[in-house]
Amino acid sequence: MQPRIVTLNVNGRKHQVAMDPNVTLLYALRDLGYSDVKNGCEIGECGACAVLLNGKPVNSCMVLACQVDGAEIVTNSGLGTMDDPHPLQEAFADTGAIQCGFCTPGMIISAKALLDRNPHPTEREIREAISGNICRCTGYGQIIEAVQVAAKKMEEASDEV
Ligand code: FES
Ligand code: FES
Known part of the structure; x- marks a missing residue:
């Protein structure tokens, strides 16, 4: 298969890469670091x-x-930094929602997509x-709590504006 030049805009950074047409977005993103x-x-x-793909959550695999x-792609690392974390990232850390951490980036992306379309979700909507x-690690209780904490914090922050 002939490689194609693909442009991926990831977390505000533009990448132009040659890749085989059968490469998944998951592999492309991991290869980019x-x-x-x-x-x-x-x-x-x-x-x-x-990841968020033009604002919508998708499984990149x-x-x-x-x-x-x-397309515009946002990964968990594009939402915030250690010095300036997104409220969801902060809440996941504060509530003990991160155990091994393997699911955390994907969880935060799904939660971000939820709060973007519904800033006041019920527990059922979060689930x-x-x-x-x-x-x-089955830490669903803390994960749900983290999303609730982040939603509250984001609401308070928007009330202050
Ligand atoms: S690696 Fe994509 S859904 Fe599991
Ligand atoms: S924290 Fe380990 S998989 Fe979710």
Whole structure:
């Protein structure tokens, strides 16, 4: 197969790379160094590889990189930094929602997509939003709490503006 030049805009940074047409977005992102995009199953069942693609959550193992030429992609590391974390990242750390941490980037991406469309989710809505993300450490209680804490914090921050 002939490689194609694909443009991926990741966390605000533009990458132009030659890649085989059968390379998944998951592999393309990891090859570019975005190790926060985890490879858990490669069959769309665990959510560890979730990213925002033009604002919508997708499992990057189920998308070919050449299908998303020019798209805007956000990974967990694009949401915040150690010095300036996103409220979700802070809440996951504060509530003990991170155990081994393997599922965390994908969980945070799913939670971010939820809070973007629904800033005041119920517990049921949070459970539904993360239903495609598997936590092998089974810390779902703390994960749900983290999303609730982040939602509250984001609401308070928007009230202050
Ligand atoms: S690695 Fe993509 S859903 Fe599991
Ligand atoms: S914290 Fe270990 S898989 Fe979720």
